[in-house]
Amino acid sequence: MSLPSGYSIRELKASDHTNGILDVLSGLTTVGTVTANAFESIFKQWSTLKLSNGSNVYNPLVIVDSNGKVVATGMVFIEEKLIHSGGLVGHIEDIAVDSSQQGKSLGKFLIKELSLIAKRSGAYKVILDCSESNVKFYEKCGYKEAGVEMQIRYD
Numbered sequence: 277m278s279l280p281s282g283y284s285i286r287e288l289k290a291s292d293h294t295n296g297i298l299d300v301l302s303g304l305t306t307v308g309t310v311t312a313n314a315f316e317s318i319f320k321q322w323s324t325l326k327l328s329n330g331s332n333v334y335n336p337l338v339i340v341d342s343n344g345k346v347v348a349t350g351m352v353f354i355e356e357k358l359i360h361s362g363g364l365v366g367h368i369e370d371i372a373v374d375s376s377q378q379g380k381s382l383g384k385f386l387i388k389e390l391s392l393i394a395k396r397s398g399a400y401k402v403i404l405d406c407s408e409s410n411v412k413f414y415e416k417c418g419y420k421e422a423g424v425e426m427q428i429r430y431d
């Protein structure tokens with residue numbers, strides 16, 4: 277599977293603050309105020325954290341169009357556990373494809389790349405939470421329903 281012509285995938289950069297990523301994420305949920313300083317500080321924190329095996333904990337990716345504008349984004353966060361002999365679990369988070377770019381397999385490509393990062397980092401599984409309306413999409417990406425999400429909110 278490859279990206280459509282004109283699109284490319286890469287790791288998030290500190291300079292992506294002004295590159296459309298926050299607009300893309302607003303198609304997923306409320307983004308709120310993220311100043312350039314806050315973006316840089318979060319980016320630095322994500323870039324710094326490492327697992328015991330040296331792999332990155334945070335792995336944010338973006339897909340950009342031929343003008344370099346972010347049109348899709350998502351990340352896999354790798355959790356280091358005590359169980360499963362110090363096993364690693366990937367958590368797919370904050371997946372969003374710009375509304376004008378949906379249906380071009382960008383989301384599927386992004387999930388494939390994020391899942392591969394988790395596998396290469398040593399994860400024994402990758403999990404995610406999604407709405408009922410996105411179940412079919414994740415099934416097309418090879419994921420299967422397992423368990424029920426529970427939450428308590430403080431916002």
Ligand SMILES: CC(=O)SCCNC(=O)CCNC(=O)[C@H](O)C(C)(C)COP(=O)(O)OP(=O)(O)OC[C@H]1O[C@@H](n2cnc3c(N)ncnc32)[C@H](O)[C@@H]1OP(=O)(O)O
Binds near residue numbers: 370373374385407
């Ligand atoms: C862990 C999380 O972050 S969950 C939150 C996911 N994000 C959102 O809901 C934000 C808004 N939605 C989006 O950003 C996008 O619609 C996404 C990420 C859900 C899908 O991205 P797209 O690039 O549009 O999907 P893509 O074109 O790769 O679709 C892959 C396949 O899934 C199918 N598909 C995509 N979305 C859906 C859906 N909601 N229901 C059923 N099938 C779907 C496509 O038809 C395609 O099928 P095919 O391979 O047989 O042709």
